[in-house]
Amino acid sequence: MAAAIGPDAAGRWLMHRRPVGKAHAGLWEFPGGKIDPGEGPREALAREIAEECGLALDPHAMCEVGFAADDPGAAGGPRPVLLLLIHCPTWSGEPRSLEGGEWRWLDRQEIRGLPKPPLDRELAARFFD
C-alpha cells in the first residue's frame, strides 16, 4: 500500500526517502507498507503512516488511484510485488522521522526529478502526468 498524501496548501505531496539498510535505500517513494493479517488495506496504510511519521490519516477519505506490479519473470525476486496507490486528501499532524527515513513535501515537478524505486516511478508518472 502506498499513500499519495496531499496536496497541501502549496500544492505539495508528502514523499519518503527510504533509510539506509532497507531495500531501495536512499530512493524516494510514496510512503506506506504491507498489510498485516486481519487488516483491511486502508487500515494498514493508516497504521504504517502513523508508525513511520506520526501523521494520522482518515481511512474513510482514502481513494484508490493506481497500481503498479513488478514483472516476476524479469525481476527473479523472492515474491511478486503489487503496489496500490491510495490518495489521502486529509491528514492531521506534521511528519517526523520515527523509523529513520526522511520526509519532504514536494511539488509534482520536484517529484518527477527524484530518484525512485521502479514501481514508484510508474505510479508517479501515471498520477502526476
Ligand SMILES: Nc1nc2c([nH]c(=O)n2[C@@H]2O[C@H](COP(=O)(O)OP(=O)(O)OP(=O)(O)O)[C@@H](O)[C@H]2O)c(=O)[nH]1
Ligand atoms: N515502494 C516500493 N517497494 C518495492 C518496489 N519494488 C519492490 O520489490 N518493493 C518491495 O516492496 C516492499 C514494500 O514494503 P515496505 O515499504 O513495508 O518495505 P520495508 O523494507 O519497510 O519492509 P520489509 O523489510 O518487511 O520488506 C519492500 O519489500 C520493497 O522492497 C518498488 O518499486 N517500490
